[in-house]
Amino acid sequence: MKDVSIIPFNGKTPQIHESAFVAPGCRLIGDVRIGAGSSIWYNCVLRADVNYIEIGERSNIQDGTVVHCDGDHGPEHPGIPTIIGDDVLIGHMAMIHGTKLYDKSFVGLGAIVMDGCEIESGGMIAAGGMLTPGKIIKAGEMWGGRPARKMRDLTEQQQAINNLGTMHYAQLAPLHDEAVSAS
Template sequence: MEGVTIVPFNGKTPRIDPSAFVAPGVRLIGDIEIGPEASIWYNCVLRGDVNYIRIGARSNIQDGTVIHCDSGRTGTGGYPTIIGEDALVGHMAMLHGTTVKDRGFVGLGAIAMDGTVIESGGMLAAGGMLTPHKTIGPNEMWGGRPARLMRTLTEEQVAGNLMGVAGYMMLAKAHKAEITGC
């Protein structure tokens, strides 16, 4: 993976499925697992040094996103960052000790903090800040700083998010082919 920085930390080395796309400029540190057909885009930083990070199949982490986890030094036991399958994480998002379940959506520039959960089909809108220990329910859209429930997504909107996942999978394959020549 030319141009990708992979740093083992504390005996843990990032594990990347061969079908995943990891763009040049990405930094992967420590206990990270990237699933099949997932994509990690240009200039993202994933740092699994004090807990672990998991990215599920077909999920995409868009350009400039920062993902970290919580060590538990406050007595909580810590929070890993777990992103399920078919999830979208928009450009310049910041995820810290959060769980994004299958088909969850994190908008451009959004922030999700320790102990937060975005349930299946849930959406944190662009620029939203989900404060610690809050949960976005299935198919709910939250936005603002701090984020609050705005409305329930329609079936068409949820389906549109899944179309975004498919589009990013195709785009990742095209970028991978350009970069690797295969």
């Protein structure tokens, strides 16, 4: 991987499936696990120094996004990993911290998802939204604003359109991988 920082931390080295695409400028630190067909786009930072970050299959984390996890603060607060399921779309410049994103969830451009939040399958935080700690977006709901609140339910057709974005990035990643390799 050209111009990618893969930094072991505290005895843990990022694990990247051979079919995943990690673009130049990315920084992967510590206990990061990236699944098959997933893509991490230009200049993302995934820092798993105090807990782990797990990314499923065919998920994409778009340019400039920062993903971190919540560390252990004692017996009453054991810390929260960041778990990103399969077929998840995370838009450009998002911030994801100590969160669970279920399969086929959607994080809009520039959104912030904070500690202990969950976005269930088909759920969406709109562009620029800020999901404050502990909030849960239920399956098929769209939330937006700062702080984010439920705006409406998404139709099955709208959820399917969101999933097309994930498929688009899965098809685009190998083309970028070729271009990076050829440069």
